[in-house]
Amino acid sequence: MLTNEIFDHIYNEYTIKRYLNKPEILYRVQHEFLQIRANIWEEILEKRKMAGRKVPLKDQNGDFFWYMTTPPLEANLHNIDFVAKDKLENLVSEKIQNDIVMESIIDEAFYSSVIEGAFSTKKRTKELVQKKDPKNKSEKMILNNYNALMFILENLDKELDEDILIQLHKIITVDTLDDDEISEKYRDDMVYVMSENASAIEPIYVAPKPEDVQGMMDDLFSFIQDESKENYIHPVIKAWIIHFYFVYIHPFFDGNGRVARAISYMYLLKKGYAFFKFFSITSVLNRKTKKYYKAIKDSEDYGSDLTYFISSYSEITNESLTEVIERLYNEVQHEILLEQLESDEIILNERQKKFLSFMKKKESNICTINEYQKRNKVSYETARRDMNELQELGIFKKAKKGKKFIFKYLGLKGYSEY
Structure with a gap:
């Protein structure tokens, strides 16, 4: 019983x-x-x-979406508020800020395209944003995403309304749509989201009827622009709801996921969450696609409950924050190391400086002479001499693994003890 x-x-x-x-x-x-x-x-x-709490946005049956705040979600929100509203001006130099913002925009442009099926590399993405012409649809998608993110940063003083949204969609999809996917505004036909399983016949999601799209989008913009105290929702939760509902409406034939991520990003920046400029949430999302799509499906299938999506996105965001904090720490340590070397009148050659910049971003802190040789396109003897000099300064620690020597990157800590 x-x-x-x-x-x-x-x-x-x-x-x-x-x-x-x-x-x-x-x-x-x-x-x-x-x-x-x-x-x-x-x-x-x-x-x-x-x-829970009702949200003034309706599902296809005319019922309101809603969500509840659980202790794990509250903990995630507290951490996001603690980190993402901090003032970086007091923590890192302007140069580091500018460098990381550019890297994060490149990451977001790349991963936001990859998650939608584009094929390319991070190296090629950097070339594209340096005014290289895209060679195919995948590269055009990436460049479009980059241009959309730059458009957002340049228009944070504008209201997030239908005009901005339509402009973003045009930037994101220019020269990537088939003829039957092009529309002046919103889609004028049904959209069916199919499973990645090629043998599946039934769609996993049927988007709202085209005649309902405009009304639902009007509701979404009213929700975005409602700043009244009685309808206050935590800005981060509200950004995730905006993201979800946009994907739920699926107002365009293509580009919905990219536009959803773009407008939620813009909303957070406008609400003072400047830290979101410094990381690409889609880089983590790209590793968690099953979790992301499951959260969307759960919210659709089990009582129009947005808690599944909000909770999942809070976990993904916190993982992104952890990564960018580690990245910032490494950047600061690297900058201090170079300043101390200069103060001590120790001159590194350009190869060594380039390799230290590479090591600060590398997931593993282990490298070899062969790796140094390959990255700098020099002889083995030159690579060995350069690495031994860095090891003598304490920046690397030399150890033997089997028959070969490896070098463990210690950075500032090793040099300070040297």
Whole structure:
């Protein structure tokens, strides 16, 4: 017999601690208890709605979307607020800020295209933004994304309205659409989102009817522009809701995901979350695509509950923040190292400086003479001499692995102890 006490235990485990969907909960409950109440999911859903908050945006059935704030979500929001609203002017130099902003824009342009099926490389992306002509559709997508991000940074004083949105979509999709995908404004036909599984016949999502798109978009813009105290929603949560609802409406034939990420990015920057300029959330999203699409599908399938998407995006954002903080730390350490070397009148050659810049970004802090030789296109003897000089300064630590020597990058810490 499933008592109220046991029900409370289930609710606490699978809503408060972890926010699971219907089949995930029923699977666990059926394995833990021999008998369950026939309507246990309906009871859980109703209790969630009672604890949740309605959003003034409707699904295709005319019901309002809603979400609830769980302790894990609150913790993620607290961390995002603590980091993303900090003033970097007091933490890192203007040069570091400018360099990382440019790198993050390049990352976002690249990964936001890759997640939509583009094929290219980070190296080629850097060439494209340096005014190289795109050779194919994938490269054009990447360059378009870069131009859209630059457009956002140049127009943060503008209201996020329909005009800005249409401009963004045109920038993002120029010269990448087929003839039947081009429309003056919003799509004028049905859109079906198919599974990546080639054998699947049924669509995994049917977007709203074209005649409903304008009204739903009007609701979205009203939601974006509502700054009243009584309807206040945490800006980060609101940005994620904007992202979700835009994808839900699917107002264009193509480019919806890229535009959704662009407008949520613009909204956060306009709300004072300047730290979002310094990292590419899509670089993490690209590694978590299954989690991302599952969160969207869960929100669509289980009671128009946005908590799945909001919670998932909060975790992805925090992972992005962790990466950029480590990146900033490495940049600061690198800058201090170069300043100390200059102060001590130690002159490195350009190859050595270039390699130190490479090592500060490398995931592994281990390298070899062969790696140095390959990156700098020099002889083995020149590479060995350069690396030994860096090792003598304490910047690298030399060790033997098998029959070969490896070098562990210590950076500022090693030099300071030298």
